[in-house]
Amino acid sequence: xxxxxxxxxxxxxxxxxxxxxxxxxxxxxxxxxxxxxxxxxxxxxxxxxxxxxxxxxxxxxxxxxxxxxxxxxxxxxxxxxxxxxxxxxxxxxxxxxxxxxxxxxxxxxxxxxxxxxxxxxxxxxxxxxxxxxxxxxxxxxxxxxxxxxxxxxxxxxxxxxxxxxxxxxxxxxxxxxxxxxxxxxxxxxxxxxxxxxxxxxxxxxxxxxxxxxxxxxxxxxxxxxxxxxxxxxxxxxxxxxxxxxxxxxxxxxxxxxxxxxxxxxxxxxxxxxxxxxxxxxxxxxxxxxxxxxxxxxxxxxxxxxxxxxxxxxxxxxxxxxxxxxxxxxxxxxxxxxxxxxxxxxxxxxxxxxxxxxxxxxxxxxxxxxxxxxxxxxxxxxxxxxxxxxxxxxxxxxxxxxxxxxxxxxxxxxxxxxxxxxxxxxxxxxxxxxxxxxxxxxxxxxxxxxxxxxxxxxxxxxxxxxxxxxxxxxxxxxxxxxxxxxxxxxxxxxxxxxxxxxxxxxx
Amino acid sequence: xxxxxxxxxxxxxxxxxxxxxxxxxxxxxxxxxxxxxxxxxxxxxxxxxxxxxxxxxxxxxxxxxxxxxxxxxxxxxxxxxxxxxxxxxxxxxxxxxxxxxxxxxxxxxxxxxxxxxxxxxxxxxxxxxxxxxxxxxxxxxxxxxxxxxxxxxxxxxxxxxxxxxxxxxxxxxxxxxxxxxxxxxxxxxxxxxxxxxxxxxxxxxxxxxxxxxxxxxxxxxxxxxxxxxxxxxxxxxxxxxxxxxxxxxxxxxxxxxxxxxxxxxxxxxxxxxxxxxxxxxxxxxxxxxxxxxxxxxxxxxxxxxxxxxxxxxxxxxxxxxxxxxxxxxxxxxxxxxxxxxxxxxxxxxxxxxxxxxxxxxxxxxxxxxxxxxxxxxxxxxxxxxxxxxxxxxxxxxxxxxxxxxxxxxxxxxxxxxxxxxxxxxxxxxxxxxxxxxxxxxxxxx
Numbered sequence: 001x002x003x004x005x006x007x008x009x010x011x012x013x014x015x016x017x018x019x020x021x022x023x024x025x026x027x028x029x030x031x032x033x034x035x036x037x038x039x040x041x042x043x044x045x046x047x048x049x050x051x052x053x054x055x056x057x058x059x060x061x062x063x064x065x066x067x068x069x070x071x072x073x074x075x076x077x078x079x080x081x082x083x084x085x086x087x088x089x090x091x092x093x094x095x096x097x098x099x100x101x102x103x104x105x106x107x108x109x110x111x112x113x114x115x116x117x118x119x120x121x122x123x124x125x126x127x128x129x130x131x132x133x134x135x136x137x138x139x140x141x142x143x144x145x146x147x148x149x150x151x152x153x154x155x156x157x158x159x160x161x162x163x164x165x166x167x168x169x170x171x172x173x174x175x176x177x178x179x180x181x182x183x184x185x186x187x188x189x190x191x192x193x194x195x196x197x198x199x200x201x202x203x204x205x206x207x208x209x210x211x212x213x214x215x216x217x218x219x220x221x222x223x224x225x226x227x228x229x230x231x232x233x234x235x236x237x238x239x240x241x242x243x244x245x246x247x248x249x250x251x252x253x254x255x256x257x258x259x260x261x262x263x264x265x266x267x268x269x270x271x272x273x274x275x276x277x278x279x280x281x282x283x284x285x286x287x288x289x290x291x292x293x294x295x296x297x298x299x300x301x302x303x304x305x306x307x308x309x310x311x312x313x314x315x316x317x318x319x320x321x322x323x324x325x326x327x328x329x330x331x332x333x334x335x336x337x338x339x340x341x342x343x344x345x346x347x348x349x350x351x352x353x354x355x356x357x358x359x360x361x362x363x364x365x366x367x368x369x370x371x372x373x374x375x376x377x378x379x380x381x382x383x384x385x386x387x388x389x390x391x392x393x394x395x396x397x398x399x400x401x402x403x404x405x406x407x408x409x410x411x412x413x414x415x416x417x418x419x420x421x422x423x424x425x426x427x428x429x430x431x432x433x434x435x436x437x438x439x440x441x442x443x444x445x446x447x448x449x450x451x452x453x454x455x456x457x458x459x460x461x462x463x464x465x466x467x468x469x470x471x472x473x474x475x476x477x478x479x480x481x482x483x484x485x486x487x488x489x490x491x492x493x494x495x496x497x498x499x500x501x502x503x504x505x506x
Numbered sequence: 507x508x509x510x511x512x513x514x515x516x517x518x519x520x521x522x523x524x525x526x527x528x529x530x531x532x533x534x535x536x537x538x539x540x541x542x543x544x545x546x547x548x549x550x551x552x553x554x555x556x557x558x559x560x561x562x563x564x565x566x567x568x569x570x571x572x573x574x575x576x577x578x579x580x581x582x583x584x585x586x587x588x589x590x591x592x593x594x595x596x597x598x599x600x601x602x603x604x605x606x607x608x609x610x611x612x613x614x615x616x617x618x619x620x621x622x623x624x625x626x627x628x629x630x631x632x633x634x635x636x637x638x639x640x641x642x643x644x645x646x647x648x649x650x651x652x653x654x655x656x657x658x659x660x661x662x663x664x665x666x667x668x669x670x671x672x673x674x675x676x677x678x679x680x681x682x683x684x685x686x687x688x689x690x691x692x693x694x695x696x697x698x699x700x701x702x703x704x705x706x707x708x709x710x711x712x713x714x715x716x717x718x719x720x721x722x723x724x725x726x727x728x729x730x731x732x733x734x735x736x737x738x739x740x741x742x743x744x745x746x747x748x749x750x751x752x753x754x755x756x757x758x759x760x761x762x763x764x765x766x767x768x769x770x771x772x773x774x775x776x777x778x779x780x781x782x783x784x785x786x787x788x789x790x791x792x793x794x795x796x797x798x799x800x801x802x803x804x805x806x807x808x809x810x811x812x813x814x815x816x817x818x819x820x821x822x823x824x825x826x827x828x829x830x831x832x833x834x835x836x837x838x839x840x841x842x843x844x845x846x847x848x849x850x851x852x853x854x855x856x857x858x859x860x861x862x863x864x865x866x867x868x869x870x871x872x873x874x875x876x877x878x879x880x881x882x883x884x885x886x887x888x889x890x891x892x893x894x895x896x897x898x899x900x901x902x903x904x905x906x907x908x909x910x911x912x913x914x915x916x917x918x919x920x921x922x923x924x925x926x927x928x929x930x931x932x933x934x935x936x937x938x939x940x941x942x943x944x945x946x947x948x949x950x951x
Contacts, residue, residue: 144559144560145558145559184564186888187555187558187881190881190884194876194877198873209862209866210862
């Protein structure tokens with residue numbers, strides 16, 4: 001079921017995002033060249049997440065087996081989503097002892113537009129969610145010591161896929177404590193903690209082994225990236241606005257989520273509240289609502305909230321929904337037509353959810369982006385210096401053999417890449433503009449590139465779909481389904497973009 | 507020779523792996539060692555935590571509930587004693603307190619003729635106890651070891667079941683009834699009861715020694731017995747007399763006669779049942795000081811090596827059983843290797859350039875050792891709870907601090923054993939007993 005909903009138009013929508021390319025390229029670089037990333041690895045995430053992606057790439061014979069590099073990895077994501085959905089079904093069934101409720105939870109997970117939207121993208125959070133669900137599933141199976149070992153290991157894998165899993169750790173430990181029987185409680189707890197912490201500690205251990213744990217200057221004078229520095233950096237990202245304030249990223253993200261799938265968000269959050277306050281006795285209700293709550297706290301901490309952060313929460317929404325319905329069902333007396341309701345409910349749910357966002361199946365949001373990539377590969381010289389968004393890095397570097405195509409973020413910040421350009425923006429030949437690049441320019445994050453941008457003109461535009469509005473002159477864009485190829489020309493006295501004859505686009 | 511072929515297959519698989527990964531010699535060494543300790547760690551942990559897997563296993567080792575009605579089985583308890591004048595009196599009084607029909611309980615204390623002090627202590631106590639079937643047996647001749655004494659007792663035993671106790675043991679009064687029921691219910695020829703050291707605080711190594719016994723009798727022994735290859739303990743062991751006679755009694759050349767007899771009984775296909783209940787364990791004490799600990803451990807290690815070279819373990823019916831026996835008898839060697847490697851491997855990882863993945867993997871032995879430590883600490887907590895001993899922060903600190911030194915003296919004992927074996931020294935280094943265990947659980951003297 002999941003395969004169908006997620007698979008149709010998999011490659012069309014949603015638009016490719018930069019990070020997808022980051023993970024895909026890192027995965028391939030890891031398994032093919034033995035490096036942790038195409039650029040200097042800076043401990044943004046534990047590398048074991050894209051290691052899993054890389055294994056898939058090997059299994060399928062390379063990144064280009066299905067055409068464009070991201071096609072292949074998106075297929076993996078769909079498979080993972082299907083597997084996760086299976087776990088949701090099994091878990092919910094053992095929690096509620098009801099196949100119907102479990103099926104309902106699965107339907108939610110398969111049909112919610114938010115789920116489909118993010119499960120298609122190549123995100124580490126999808127892997128995290130899979131391992132987390134597996135860990136929870138094991139926790140609610142037979143209470144033998146071996147299962148606790150396994151549960152701890154899979155939780156460790158969740159962390160190794162993406163470090164945000166750490167948010168779930170306190171509640172998981174509570175769940176382990178409660179799920180163990182008194183006789184072997186001590187050892188089960190030890191087993192779970194040891195296996196989880198063993199895997200978790202591999203990440204800092206990696207940094208220590210490479211002498212990249214402490215910032216440069218603490219232990220040695222050599223310039224290098226540092227795990228601690230990255231942690232601090234990640235923690236500080238985002239605006240300082242509190243979540244209930246207007247300009248905060250939390251609000252923006254929330255608005256974005258609601259636009260895609262209001263019903264899903266509403267039902268999910270509501271069932272968490274029910275489980276938190278009304279469900280009372282069952283351990284499962286407490287655990288799952290608390291798990292979701294801890295993650296919500298994390299989201300609401302006032303820092304960076306990228307839109308795909310919602311992913312782990314979506315799986316928990318599904319489970320919470322089933323648990324809340326069970327609690328409600330046992331609290332109120334069941335009407336006589338209940339059995340008919342049981343069969344109808346999933347279908348109704350599916351239709352309701354899916355109707356919110358039919359573009360998932362029809363719109364080809366990636367069309368412009370794909371067109372841009374093939375245009376570049378066909379027309380531009382191979383040694384041209386192009387600042388690109390990461391989603392197409394693998395295709396440019398390996399497929400098209402553009403050895404000087406670099407991710408714009410690295411062009412801006414990586415000393416090695418700057419060195420290639422002799423630190424002079426005039427050396428840049430082209431910019432393949434994308435939504436994310438534009439956003440960063442607007443925020444003032446890219447001073448180096450801004451120079452190049454202001455002295456460039458439009459070569460070819462790959463316009464967005466009807467729902468997106470965009471104004472290159474004012475650095476505005478509402479969605480990512482477009483691309484624009486610009487040529488950098490230092491001799492231009494002023495930015496020519498606003499004055500070109502493609503004025504009707506602005 | 508199935509064992510040999512499996513061994514060769516493992517080596518070949520390892521070499522193929524090394525070639526496939528294209529590793530240099532030092533890298534291959536690191537990989538091999540890390541793999542070895544990964545498996546050894548997993549296996550050791552599995553054995554140590556076997557009983558705690560689930561409820562079924564915990565109840566499987568519990569002794570049968572005592573039923574009404576009179577038992578019909580006769581027991582002869584053999585107690586070899588040498589220079590045990592301090593403790594033998596209390597032990598005999600403990601034997602007299604056992605709840606069992608007096609006509610079915612015989613106790614034989616075996617003492618060598620030249621041991622006048624012990625003979626005196628025994629005769630004094632026996633006259634006070636005044637039980638017809640409690641007798642002192644005096645023998646002479648060589649060799650001077652436990653196996654010889656046991657065989658002497660065996661030849662004079664009048665009942666159909668033999669039980670072994672040490673001179674300092676404090677058995678539980680209901681132990682014989684439990685053993686009787688176990689033999690009936692599980693159709694066992696041999697029953698091994700629990701033995702526990704309880705003087706945690708006596709000296710720096712005592713907590714480790716006690717923990718070793720705890721995990722050994724509660725979990726490792728049931729694990730081995732489930733797989734059909736059971737080493738036996740030196741006391742609280744009960745045999746059907748016929749089973750012993752059939753395999754020719756104890757081996758008087760061997761320093762660990764208990765491990766040896768267990769192995770030969772397994773080869774002969776006899777069924778061994780393990781029972782463990784904290785309340786019913788026989789209480790013992792650790793050796794009083796480091797020197798005597800090393801002597802005792804050396805004796806055990808040397809005995810294990812003797813059994814290994816005797817080759818009886820190869821006669822076990824299936825490969826897993828042979829492997830288990832081999833693993834058991836080589837256990838002491840693992841301790842030294844562990845010590846060396848925990849120090850060496852991280853050092854190598856940092857200083858020598860090797861692929862990152864391999865460097866990460868080389869930390870596995872350190873992790874398994876940490877796991878061991880964690881298990882030990884929890885076992886300590888469990889032990890104190892179950893045996894009503896006092897648990898304090900000082901104990902935890904002591905355990906953490908001395909974990910490594912303990913591994914070192916274990917390794918040293920093994921080294922000593924190898925030397926003695928190589929030079930042909932086979933004398934029995936006697937352990938001194940001071941009744942520390944009775945003091946630990948607050949017995950009035």
